[in-house]
Amino acid sequence: MALTKWKERERQQRQNDIIDAARKLLADRDFDQVSMDEIAGQIGLGKSTLYLYFKNKESLYFAIVLRGIRIWAEMVKKEVKKGNTGLEKFKLYGKANRDFSNKYPDYFRLLYSPTSIRKQFDMDKMSSSEEFQEVRELFKEIMSIGIDFIQKGIEEGEIRPDVDPTEATILLSVIYNGKVNMGDWAKELLENRGIDDEKFSKDIGDLFIHMIVKDTD
Amino acid sequence: MALTKWKERERQQRQNDIIDAARKLLADRDFDQVSMDEIAGQIGLGKSTLYLYFKNKESLYFAIVLRGIRIWAEMVKKEVKKGNTGLEKFKLYGKANRDFSNKYPDYFRLLYSPTSIRKQFDMDKMSSSEEFQEVRELFKEIMSIGIDFIQKGIEEGEIRPDVDPTEATILLSVIYNGKVNMGDWAKELLENRGIDDEKFSKDIGDLFIHMIVKDTD
DNA sequence: GTTATATTACTGACTAGCTAGTCATAAATA
């Protein structure tokens, strides 16, 4: 019985290897542009083998995304505990997002693809994937956290009451979405001014807070 | 001579038709997902015919993008004339961006693709395209306009001096980039709160101004 | 402890279908 359990772990490890190989390849190319052959080749397997671990390509894709969003959700939940007021917690919420995007850029980029470049997917295969549903739920959960803290901040009088919590939270997400997909031309402009990615990230965070707090000085 | 001129117009008209058909198809699908066959079929032509008007697929793509960015640049330049101070002009700059995204959503979405999803393109073919170079120049020009007005606004004391003009302008562009590519899940959250796209656009604009002006009240 | 059997892990070759781009030929027009 311990044996079958060990077998199970072995199997999960292999599944893990596949996910990892695919993630690396998908970090800078689109779903359509990475073939199952290439993913399999990356870890010295035949393509057919992938289908023993994943129903189809979409399923593999969302397995990666799911892994990423789980990490994201975890980081957010952990970070916001450090704050007390709504504003504090929302600042930490923003920081967690930034940290995640810096620490796991591959996942982060990937995470914004399925929701935005959804047209590349076969909707039927997508919906049938359990992973897809969980990703969707976690996304909504993460958004809810931000929304609640802005709401709290408004009630506590630190955030302007005319700020719509949903809009502001989505805007934060929109900014990160835009930033990861930012084109080379924009990057060039920043570099010419001596602004690296990290500084830009941080400054965006600061600007965002200016956007919602009651008093700027 | 008048005849050859008419011929030339005829040719341009046809080229125009192709661009238009392609634009419509590319509005909600990726470069890779729209075939030359489909574009040609859309206006009752054979695929081979497209190659009489465009060197290759990339060239056709950038012809569309070029058309779009020309309209965008024109709208921006026209709108900002209405203002006087730097802040006023930057507000109009933001408005022009918003108007363009509302009036020509297809172009707008497309415009952010080549810079972000550049990995789908064959770089050699891309660079060799004259259209690509002009698109690049116009993009930089549009960014410069925003940067200059924020700078002016700072000098005039209406915009906070700790705002970096380049960062802020790029951020505006990043926001629009993110917004056009915003996923269905985020859209859903907004809809559930009764916020339609137009309201969200406008509110983003207002929030953005809060981000940079000196005094909020 | 060795051999036979059952289970599991894996893969090469294949199907069916799609793609961009070419080119000799045909149609339309000057």
Added chain:
DNA sequence: TATTTATGACTAGCTAGTCAGTAATATAAC
């Protein structure tokens, strides 16, 4: 008749997914 415009059939190459059969490992029998 000459020129421009258009195309159908083709090449060469790629893709996801399948499946019969092979290799490796685990269990059972002797």
